Amino acid sequence: MEGGDVVTKVIDARDLSARAAELGAALTQDYHGTKPVFVTVMSGALWFVADLVRQVDLPVEVDFLMLNRFGEGGRIRIATDTATALTGRDVILVEDIVDTGLTLTVLRKLIAEREPASLKTVALIDKVPRRLVDVPIEYRGFEVGDEYLVGYGLDHRGLYRNLADIWAVLDLEAFQAAPDALARVALTGS
Numbered sequence: 001m002e003g004g005d006v007v008t009k010v011i012d013a014r015d016l017s018a019r020a021a022e023l024g025a026a027l028t029q030d031y032h033g034t035k036p037v038f039v040t041v042m043s044g045a046l047w048f049v050a051d052l053v054r055q056v057d058l059p060v061e062v063d064f065l066m067l068n069r070f071g072e073g074g075r076i077r078i079a080t081d082t083a084t085a086l087t088g089r090d091v092i093l094v095e096d097i098v099d100t101g102l103t104l105t106v107l108r109k110l111i112a113e114r115e116p117a118s119l120k121t122v123a124l125i126d127k128v129p130r131r132l133v134d135v136p137i138e139y140r141g142f143e144v145g146d147e148y149l150v151g152y153g154l155d156h157r158g159l160y161r162n163l164a165d166i167w168a169v170l171d172l173e174a175f176q177a178a179p180d181a182l183a184r185v186a187l188t189g190s
């Protein structure tokens with residue numbers, strides 16, 4: 001697999017870090033005087049939330065939930081819930097990618113039922129052209145096109161979350177045929 005033909009780097013680790021700092025500064029200002037809880041959607045958003053919260057200069061809590069997709073329509077439910085009770089809290093949902101927007105729509109509804117004091121979303125990546133349902137994203141890291149992305153928490157069949165940068169897959173067939181090649185390109189540049 002030729003790295004350049006099949007995958008291309010789209011967001012550099014330094015840009016990811018700089019954007020986390022900008023978003024962290026905005027959250028520090030907007031949530032001044034409160035103690036928000038960052039509810040992280042596992043597993044993809046784990047890398048992002050770790051960088052983000054270290055840039056927030058407030059007393060914050062960080063919690064996690066895991067989703068499960070089931071049934072033909074890919075219905076979503078919370079498989080592993082937060083340890084924190086969210087009623088009356090300022091909740092900041094942390095997502096890796098908003099693609100069609102369906103996941104975030106369902107999740108916001110499920111969290112809203114718990115009557116938090118406020119509910120906002122931070123999404124690292126907004127795949128704008130793929131959106132099927134309009135859903136609020138109050139803070140976004142980067143807007144991208146419709147390429148499949150991996151790295152910095154984003155996976156393809158469980159792989160590539162450990163890459164420091166974010167890569168777009170240009171040729172999905174070649175990529176799937178040589179699943180080890182991206183790691184080689186990403187880690188060694190060859």
Ligand code: IMP
Binds near residue numbers: 095097
């Ligand atoms: P949505 O419900 O279509 O908005 O899908 C959102 C979820 O799909 C994200 O939280 C990711 O888990 C997954 N996803 C969507 N696009 C990508 C991608 O390019 N790379 C990795 N995961 C993705």
